[in-house]
Amino acid sequence: MAWTRKILRVNLTDRTTKSEPLNMEWANDYLGQRGLATKYLVSEIDPKVDPLSPENKIIWATGPLTGTMASTGGRYSVVTKGPLTGAIACSNSGGYFGAELKFAGWDMVIIEGRASSPVYLSIENDKVEIRDASHLWGKTVWETEETLKSEHQDPQVRVSCIGRTGEAGVLYAAIVNDLHRAAGRSGVGAVAGSKNLKALVVRGTLGVGNLANPKEFMKVTFEKKKILKENAVTGQGLPTYGTQVLMNVINEIGAMPTRNHKDVQFEGARKISAEAMHEPRESDGKAQLVNNQGCFGCTIACGRISKIDQTHYTVVNSPKYWGASGGLEYEAAWSLGCANGVDDIEALQYANMLCNEDGFDPISFGATIGAVMELYEMGVLTKEEIGIEAPFGSARALTFLAEQTARGEGFGKIVGLGSKRLCEKYGHPELSMSVKGQEFPAYDARGVQGMGLTYATSNRGACHLRSYTISSEVLGIPVKTDPHTTEGKPALVKAFQDATAVVDSSGLCVFTTFAWALSDIQPQLQAACEGDWSMEKLDLMGERIWNMERQFNNAAGFTRKDDDLPPRLKTEAAKVGPAKGLVSGIDKMIPEYYALRGWDSEGRPTAETVARLGL
Structure with missing residues (x-):
């Protein structure tokens, strides 16, 4: 069944924990991890809440393929309202923590309220405790993980924690697991710190529950691993x-900021x-x-x-x-x-x-x-x-x-x-050099036009992992497009955004998409999850997740003016390289992008779009 069908809800104010059944109707519409956790978050908090107040919530979430034998099935996400941006925040991490949480029998952990003093959460399968973390406060990530493994007398426990920057409220503080894998962006660590939550320590021995079709799952994941191995990027470039x-x-190519x-x-x-x-x-x-x-x-x-x-x-x-x-x-x-x-x-x-x-x-x-x-x-x-x-x-x-x-x-x-x-x-x-308060990643919007639109419209602020058009514009995956033209980029960005929303919700790593299309992930989901997981359903799901995040941001106060780039990228032309003389064509691309999305001129999903997506 891929999901454990269980959620752990933790109220730090009351120091209570309880198990709840997963909303399977939502799982059917939003899958898991990014999509499903965001659905829970937007259903439970006021979009205008102060990100660092007890009223904000923070969710650790796995996907249905997390912990399975699917290649890269180790991902988890941390979802909250981000303090760096004030927008929806979803930070994705690898390592081993996500799989361990699944092995302990939980699809996600929802943290509410604020503890009166530093605490950490200990999860050993069904045994859950809120424990004192006073002795951990002021420790780094490295010190915290070492201390907790020693105290639990188990080198196999997995730790997801904050360092001193999370405690101090650095607005881009991360949550780190396995010493150097991180839910890195948008300040999710500052939210944990504001709740006096130092760490989650997990030990799971239950494994992953019965998949819908185990034999088919083994067969299809084996086939898909071969594709990754034989691909120039995932089989050679990235490993080396x-x-x-x-x-x-x-x-x-002259796109290095x-x-x-x-x-x-x-x-x-x-x-x-x-x-x-x-x-x-x-x-x-x-x-x-x-x-x-x-x-x-x-x-x-x-x-x-x-x-x-x-x-x-x-x-x-x-x-x-x-x-x-x-x-x-x-x-x-x-x-x-x-x-x-x-x-x-x-x-x-x-x-x-x-x-x-x-x-x-x-x-x-x-x-x-x-x-x-x-x-x-x-x-x-x-x-x-x-x-x-x-x-x-x-x-x-x-x-x-x-x-x-x-x-x-x-x-x-x-x-x-x-x-x-x-x-x-x-x-x-x-x-x-930011959008919605979040700093740009490593691609210049003058040299790669699609990335400018990606940054401007990303729901969590400037981000390359929401729509990695570098694949197409630079690497020619799945088709080569001209990085210097704005033509066709709104459709390209939308397609990448919707597909990535599904990958991020599955429990798999987005790097697989250098070799896989969504049509390679679909049969893995179909074999793992009960019910119908057709391409049509997944395409609609990606669009639904994107628009749900957008609705939250609109309600939080974001408007058309926030889908923009700094003046430098629109007025100061690239001085050298293949993009010499170019500025970003963001103003030309936005209206076409909004139209393709089914949004009005202010960037709000229309009533028709909302109804079509079942939002």
Whole structure:
């Protein structure tokens, strides 16, 4: 039956826990994880609620394929109203925690209220306890996981927790599991921190319940794994180089946001690329990259495990950072590096380790530093205010501010607000490279037009994983489209958004879609889940999920004006590369996108659309 059909509801104010049956009617319409958890959230909270108030709720959710033998079936999502944006937040994570939650017999955990003092939630199958976490408050993610595994006397427990940034209310604080896998964006960690919730500790021994058709499921998942293995991206590129395979590719096409999007190519990209991670260092003859790593059930293994240079200034006196740990992904290498003009790969790895250790989003952090460096070069911010000279290219400023943000000290408290609030505070809101308050990922909207529309319309603020048109516009998957034209992009973005909503709700990783179409996931769902899971149903479901999120944002106060890009991307043309002379054509694309979506001119789903989707 794929689902466990059970929800755990936890009220931290009353310190009560109870089991509830899963609403199977909703599961039939919204599947699981992102779709189903969002349905629960929007049904239970006021869209105008303060994200950091006890009235907001936060949900850990698995999908029907989480914990199964489907490739990449280890995903879970954290869904809440996000403090960085004030919009719907859904952050997706891999590792092993999601599968463990499913093995314990739960489809999702809904957290309500606020504890009067720090607590953590212990889940061992049906045995659920709210326990004191006073001794964990003030600990990093790494310290918290180590302490809890020791206290539970079980190295197999899985921990999903916040670091000091979540406690301090850094608006892009993450929730981290397995030391370096993260529900990373939109500030879900700050919501957990506002509830005095330090961690969820899970041990599950029940396995996954009876699938609808186990023999067919084994057959079809085996066939689909072969497709992943034989594909150039999922079988070769990602296992060998991880997402960092994109660094030189995106730089060469002139779509690499550099120095707070002032430029579209970074002259230091080669020094911080996947290839550089493989090269032996002069200091010790060893490469930064140790090996790749997969999450639960993953046959791709794009994760990076790296070791920092022990002679580097950041760690020369800090042996705790000398061991192998989570290495640079493309987004982090971009945001900590290109966005700030920093080409010191060891400094980037150190900052990345701090993001993992204390649980904060490297994309929002790095992009916020880009704004800080531009304000510094303009003379708006000074050395005295920041605590260090901070021009573009300064690795020392980057690592100093990463330390300050992790600890909640000095100027790090301002950095923890994110670029939107920081730039507003210093009188230059136009310098925040964000949508709805969430910072851009690693693709310039002038060089890849579809990504501009993706950012502008993303329900959780600027995001590449809601509609990864790079697949089509750069990699030619499933068909090649011209990255420099706006023509056809509204339809492309809508198709990607709807399909991704289904993938995110299934329990599978979106990286499978470099090789799989939704038609490859459909038979896996059909064999796992009872009932009809036709392509027509899944297409409609993706659209339904997208419009449900949109309705929530509209009710929260978002309007047409929030589906926009910063002036820089619309008025300052790319100076070099294949996109030279281009600006984003976002204003041309939005009306066509709204029409395709069945929305009015203000971006609200029409009554006809709402009725058609059963919302």
